Amino acid sequence: MNRPNSVILGLAYILGLLSTGLVDFSPQLNRWQEVVIRIVILSLITLLTTIFIRRFWWQSPPRKIWLMGGLIAIFAVVYLEIRTPYPAGNDISHLLKNNVVNSIEITGSIISEIRLNRRENLQFWLEVKEFSLKNLPTEKSTGKLYVTLPNLAENEVYPGQEITIKGLLYRPRRANNPNAFDFANYLARQGAFAGLKGEIIIDKKSPTWGIWQIRQRIVEAQIQGIGREKGTLLSSITLGRQAVNLPAKITDLFIKTGLAHILAASGFHVAILLGFVLTITRNLSPKQQFIIALTVLIIYGTLTGLQPSVLRAILMGIGALIGLLYNRQVNSLGSLLLAATIILLWQPLWIWNLGFQLSFLATLGLIITVPLLKNKIDYFPNLIAEPIAISLAATLWTMPLLMFTFNSIALYNIPINIITTPLVTLISLGGVFTAFLGLIYPPLGSISASILYYPLELLLQITTFFSLLPFSTYSTGKLSLGVMLIIYICLTLICFNIWFRQRWHLIGLFILTLILIPIIYQHLTLTQVTVLATKSQPVIIIQNRGNTLLINGEEPATARYTVLPFLRQEGINQIQGAITVNNSAQFSTISESIPIKKTINLSQLEKFNLGEITGQLLEKNLFKFQVKNQSWLWIVNPKIPVNLSQEFSPLVLLWQGSNLDTQWLESIRPQTAIAVTTNLSRNARNQLRKARIKTYWTGRDGAIQWTAKNGFQPFLINE
Template identity: 30%
Template sequence: MKPRKTPPAPLLWAFFFLATGIGFAMVTRFSEPSRSALFAVTLFGFCFALGALFFAYINSSKYRLPSLILLLLAIMAFGALRLGIETRIPGNDIRQLAGQNVTITGTVVSEIDVKPERQRFDFAVDSVELGDSLYSATGTVRTYYYRGRPLAYGDRLRIRTRLQKPNKATNPFAFDFERSLSRQGIGVVAFVYTDGKVEIIDTSGGNWLIREIVRPVKTHIAATIDSGLHGGSAALLKGLLLGKGRELPASVRSAFADSGTIHILAVSGLHVGLIAGLAWLILSSIFRIPRWLAAIIVILVLALYAGVVGARPSVLRASLMFSIIVTGTAFRRPYNLLNSIGAAGFILLVIKPMWLTDIGFQLSFGATIGIAYLLPLFENWIPEKIRIKNFVGKWIILPLEVSIAATLGTAPFVAYHFHRLQIIGPIANLFVIPPLALIIGYGVLASTLIVVWKPLPLIFLYADWALLRYLLNAVKVFADIPFAYLTFPHLTPWWIALYYIILWGLPTIILRLTKSRWGGLVFLIAISLVLTVVRFAAETGFREEVKITFFDIGQGDCALVEFHGGREILIDGGMPGNAVFAVEPYLRARGLKKLDAVLLTHPDADHLGGIADLYGDFDYDVVYVPFKNQGSELYDNFLARADSNELRIELLSKGDTIRGFPEFNVLWPDTTAVSRAGSLIANINEASIVTMLEYGEAEILFTGDIGFPTEKALAVLGDSIDCDVLKVPHHGSRFSSCSTFVAKTTPVMAVISVGAKNRFGHPAPEVIDRYSASGSTILRTDRVGAVIVTIEHDSIFYECNNNSQGGFSVTDQPTKTTYVHN
């Protein structure tokens, strides 16, 4: 038997080259003259390549390959050109008015995201008032409307507000709001706090189809679900059927993520395929209408469903693919799955090139290409009588093959975006996908039959309730399995490209080397080794000698110290709620699940909060504290959690060393601040743990929230507190950083961890003046974002999240005033 191969797919290659051109343009950012040259190259390339291809097919085949290569390069150039056109900002775009007070008129063009006290929506602007003048305008504003009257899609509004640029990410690997909105074509945001600033002009704007058909259908489905289900079951069914998975509790989403089944909460090809299959079955097999008419109705149903769930790229991809497949089936024409994928991808990227950066787009195409490419190759390793004609093969082996192929197709994207790879996912999907098909089918039938007789859908909704309970329990079981997933450090695009090249060529190489049925096992072992090598290489590529990250944690302190060889210690954690967004993404990007040590300088909320928040998602070997008797509710709760989980809590005082971290010397507190028994004597800030990190000749001083009394006590130590980098005490409070302390520490660089526009007035102007007068380079996290300090031999380098950077030798002295502020 000849080995089965994947069929040729020229449209898939066209899609790949179009995506490559778009990606290249994103990196290079062509100027306007470059776009003009690109247009000329694209036009010439298309015309010449098409002409050469026509000539080659008529006269000689030897010109076909060069002509095809030229055509693909022209498509690549077209992708770059299309992105340039898409991202070009016209002169009357509303983004030009960021930072100004304006009155804008336009239409609500998105669903209203309703939360307590506020509504969020996208507002398409068509005119703007500046002073007494009215101008036409274009663009979309992400609008947050607080304590106002209810709004709806299609409302025409007149809004008085101040336009603002979205916030950029201020910490490495953290969510970038500005970039996220930019991908959606949105460049400004508005916050409206007064109802009187919003005037409803009309309620019949927006797209007629969305307003009169799509939204009523969505409301009808949601109301049907609510008529028979309540609480968590209703929310989960809405998440599965209507794409409202983000509204589920964090614990539920975490269980789906840890079990490798999170994809079912994001409406995609699986859901669209089930809807298309159910519609085709009812129309062609039950009602037996003509196949061509059934195909038209199925395509319309898919278009309606895409609109109901929000026209996400993954849904549009699946709808286009199934429309192509259904059309081919209706006219009894064979279809090429890879070509269908390529056609759908090409169309979507031509419509909106920025979808290339969308997570759903990447995962959707990665999964479908993985299935379409690998599944025919897997057939060479599993006998047909087992795969198709055997119950185990049909209901276990074949679904497992599909799940493995989808997992391999999406592995690097999952690792890149979520920093983990669920190895239990393929098996978990065997228990999750079959009931999901019934859940969606019953939900659709209930929403349809309620029109005939209201009690009728309750039968299907009650069945869905039982299936949803099973689904949730199955997901939790798999999520609780130890080693259900592997953590992955941040992958570069080069590692992702290398993986896909290997995934593309490896099955073919194995088939040529062996015809044995063991080839499948060889392939899985080989690709597992590739993933292991990629993971290890990415992890080891991170390790400098010493890296210290001072996070922009808001009004608080938080720093992570990483040593070559894999030792990490977290010093403080910032206010409650902040570390989840500022620190957790970084830890996951590093591939960390456990911290070797945590040092809490003192238990104020702006230092303890993040440590308490991260505990649970990350393991701590030991937590060091200055005392245990302070008695705040937050600290007492954390100590109680630590005790119940048998987490070691150890006291640190002057003269101690930190186990496993001999580079740290503890300088404070002494017995005047904390008793030998570990009881607080002094003011809580004055009992902060003060440590000096000494690595080679480099010295970095961490000071907590000490003030004048402790600073003067430390100044007696003389050269023992002289340092190269200083974490400025107490966020630059006017009751800290006295002249004596600044003179004794003489830092070349002073890092102030402080929140923007904080109510305390930190840092105080006089503190800035003292460090400026001493010649220190001053870095404020509220202005430069996170500060990353690396120590390499006798040199110290710093890089801020706003791209400012510099370096100095440990032998340098502060002689030049540098205040980095933007």
């Protein structure tokens, strides 16, 4: 089979997998009904392509190739559904008839590295074998659990170890706020349908030998040489942060400045390692070079945990080594497609792995875009043109996906990558060398790691400097799937078609227009009130023609996981006013990412005006605000009796979900009531139903949004 036909068949498989996430069907359909609909759609596309392709591409491959491509795409849809994990009949998650099971003892084997989460608790995956409830007999079970455990000396555990752990079994929560992290969906993609909040380890067997011991030996040697902060950073650059407990503040710093790829073992690291090995073995025969380089790649891949990006790079590296062995030129684009196809045949669910997607796109950009960019800047010496072209190409091909996923961009991504490339190359080579020495003799590895202290310090200083610049992370708002696909089609046309390449500046202007027009239009016209689903005080975000008012949301976890993701989705880069009921609130977590112009304590507020947004403290416990013609009344503290001395009839009542005084409720008669609570009591529901007041509560409906055009919209769709 010739190369174009192979490309079509490989792309058909990948596009078939991608088609499973492009369209969402009605929740009333079961999974196999959705598969049948997708098969019908792909069959129609295949039929139309087979009939009409020759009219537009007279040199196209034979019709049988397009038919084979359609069949492969259909196979991909079915294969992905077969490989998608669902709970087995005796899965541990079936115990969760309610949302939690207290005091359960679960026995199983640890099947992952032991990580530290942001709260400094241990986190790992557990393969379940059996469980027991209170004094009941032990029962066999299966399944995979996401486990957290206090980081105590008696809770020290290792990968591969069998343990019995006591704790609280819980059902993971789905996202109940716009752009929030969907914990339930994340666990389901990993094949887990429940979590365990561990309290104590009841029993544990001796740990078995594993690769983790080699990895730990390397990491400890590097930490011993240059301290924990720089040691874990060096280990992360060398082995990837999936294999190292890197402090959250360093991870956040590199993500904020667009250098997160440095902390993930990827093609960059594999290319450096492979180049180094081939250089020092250049006097050996091609066969000996092949054996040595292949061995090194396998060892490195095993140490990093065979992450998708590393596996892709290793497969492409093996392809290059085979070309070297047989003295043949390897087609990089074909090698990339073959590597992606092999990986996705092995694990089709990785099609939705962000690391795999970014690795594939960045490599594609390097292969097809770097030569074009170098021709455009050939007036620079190659030493300067090369890093500029590489950074620009990788950024162009990954930025649309990052905007679609995170709703933000690192504005200084390109300059910081150009500046740090030589430094990162030096540190990566040094990291591999010190890892090798640390593996053989740890004190020698520690001494050699100390040489990298100042390069690492310089890297941290550069990253910190760029992170402190204004708008180092710029919120772009939600980029639609359609716009993202159009951008990638445009980039592909520029790279492969001369006519489009000659008009790249017009296409670039078209892409910018596609991105900017919706953002500008929203800022000029949007009037919206959002009540986020939170556990404590209501968090209210009011947007009106470019002005943003934030009420509450200063608690760090709420700010990081609920408020900031929403603000980025809305493309908000400055908050004009923030109101809090907490006298000591600083909004520090939010202000580190998005500047706040003015912070106001509610107890000191009499009247507030921000464009068409007005606010007034009526009583110590009642705050009134109005957006356009929509008036809201917020009961600040439900424990304090409500006493409204002046006549006021709000359209919307907002409170924390406790019972309301019936006479007071009848006197104000709101049209809509929003309770910020996980569970609204039956008495309160009956009370509001009798008063004929439309009621929402965040525990059932998730976040509640109001706009003048669409009225009230709950985030969660409830049957």
